[in-house]
Amino acid sequence: MKIFSRSNIFILVHFFCWLILTLGVLYSHPADWGDNVPREFYIRQNVLLIILIIVFYLNYNLLIPYLLIKKTVVWYILVVLAIVAGCAYLTNIINEVFDLNRMPFPHPHGGPNRHHINTFVPGMIVLIIGLGITVSFIQKWQQEVILRQQLEQEKITTELTLLKAQINPHFFFNTLNTIYSYTLSDGDVARTAITNLSKMMRYVLYDAAGKQTPLSKEIAFIKEYVELMKLRISKKTSLLLQVQEQPKEMLVAPMIFLPFIENAFKHGVSGVNEGHITIQIIQDDNSVELLVNNTVYETRSAGEDKSNGIGITNTTRRLELLYPGKYKLQTGLNSKNEYEAKLKLLI
Structure with missing residues (x-):
């Protein structure tokens, strides 16, 4: 009382x-x-x-x-x-x-x-x-x-729920496409991929169901995702993932980083040309920053580009709702014609 x-x-x-x-x-x-x-x-x-x-x-x-x-x-x-x-x-x-x-x-x-x-x-x-x-x-x-x-909060909650509902199927659709390609060529790799996917599904269904999740779990989820994506990249694409081994405990919105990492694997992988994908997560006392840098290949179909845009658009809207005035997002091509995404969250 x-x-x-x-x-x-x-x-x-x-x-x-x-x-x-x-x-x-x-x-x-x-x-x-x-x-x-x-x-x-x-x-x-x-x-x-x-x-x-x-x-x-x-x-x-x-x-x-x-x-x-x-x-x-x-x-x-x-x-x-x-x-x-x-x-x-x-x-x-x-x-x-x-x-x-x-x-x-x-x-x-x-x-x-x-x-x-x-x-x-x-x-x-x-x-x-x-x-x-x-x-x-x-x-x-x-x-x-x-x-x-109250009405504004209910509206925001409803909108966030819808945005997450759109992001999760989009994520699974892309991941299942990767696994499907290996079921036809390499059963062992496909089984490993399914195991990784089951761990990721557990995170999405349970840990990511709330408004916030520990950063350590979000990083663990990203690691699982990167391991899964390694299956679809050739030796011509170099991959670097840099995160703190023991991240400081802070809460972030679940799956807030994933669309930018997904985007790198969609547009930064080529089976013919050499390229790279660099993913960094940097922390200090009151902020966490995601840096993604990748080579760009204009080989995607219009349907794939539209599908990929859903994740970025929804995440941008989630940032506006969850971190008003407390985030910085920069995306675009740099001087080397590489795509860069920089997202900093003030916690």
Whole structure:
């Protein structure tokens, strides 16, 4: 149970506001009375306080939500005027009962002010109604802000789920294509590839199901993927994977690096020409950076290029949602006509 929940804070704020108002009402007698304040004055002030409380919560819980907020402003004004007039009339009756109208109150110029009480009560009623309107509209505004935030969060969560749902089949489709090619030529290699794929599937289905995963598991997944991709590259393609043997424990979004590594194997491998793929993962205290560099071969079909673009596009959108203002992404060809991808996450 939260001690400082929204409802508890709401109750405490109301309690202390009424406590302050109570002290103000009870001790608002003329200074020249000193300690000789008649008992009737305190009775009358307590009755006034009860009236103020009733008016406040009547206005706050009924009049504002059912009249003012529902755009029946004219009716609201008429009811408020009736309440002010009724409270002023009721106060006069109370003053007559306790004989307070005949008690002299100090006047700024020294003379008696017999209308002090009569003008004080309507002013307090108007003040209380104004406070009720202010508090009600502030709460309504806060509720709308919270609702918008919840809807935005739900939208983001739904979008991320859809993006991950698109990335995972895309990843398995590419991997299964690689394994299929070996089932026709080398059964032993295909069996090894299936074993590696089963480990990767376990990560995707369980570890990558949440919003974040330990970097060490993400790196282990990348290593498995690279081992699997080694099966499809020839000796003409040099491959370098550099990661820390014992990475610092930090949490990252699952499979956030994979599309850039996938892209390197799709466009950086040729069975005829020499090429290279370099993958580096660098850490410091509050960031992790992926560097991918590969030779580019323009030998892909339009369908393959479109399929590959899904992963990069979805990952870019995931970065915008998960790391707003906390990531740097650079992709493109360098001066050597090699493709480079640099992704830095601030953790």
